């Protein structure tokens with residue numbers, strides 16, 4: 129079974145852009161674990177496909193039983209990634225990719241999961257600010273929050289916690305390096 133690949137890096141650094149390119153180039157080869165949530169399913173959402181829909185009691189139990197890689201609460205609901213979700217992807221014969229934050233990376237590192245760690249860095253904090261502004265998804269407050277979190281993520285990357293750090297300056301160059309790291313252990 130291919131080792132799961134943990135991809136992290138500050139918000140706005142280009143992870144989704146890179147992952148989208150990879151999924152388009154290799155359809156069916158990679159998978160994401162299905163996230164868990166306590167929010168209600170929206171019209172058309174399928175349990176076990178879009179999310180695993182859990183009760184608050186079930187979710188809290190999973191946190192206490194150390195079954196969660198990462199979790200957070202947004203507007204009164206719990207959201208998170210469980211170790212079991214990664215196992216399911218591996219059982220499908222796909223390589224599991226995890227797009228998680230620093231806390232999630234630390235939690236995978238503390239587990240017995242044999243993963244590979246890739247960090248995507250922005251050319252600079254100034255560039256990151258420009259990209260997040262350009263993406264048009266942030267309020268002034270969420271922008272500052274993301275930039276503060278980015279500083280902590282970059283400091284963590286400087287400790288050597290990852291197998292490889294790629295700076296996303298030129299997208300095509302970055303994608304080539306990204307692909308090389310990911311494909312290094314694929315058959």
Ligand SMILES: Nc1ncnc2c1ncn2[C@@H]1O[C@H](COP(=O)(O)OP(=O)(O)OP(=O)(O)O)[C@@H](O)[C@H]1O
Pocket residue numbers: 137138139140141142143144145146259260262263296297298299300302
């Ligand atoms: N090399 C690049 N040069 C310039 N802009 C880029 C580059 N890579 C990505 N971008 C742009 O930067 C913005 C942020 O990228 P993206 O949404 O992929 O980040 P992300 O790391 O997935 O963020 P989040 O963790 O918040 O989902 C997007 O508007 C994207 O088009």
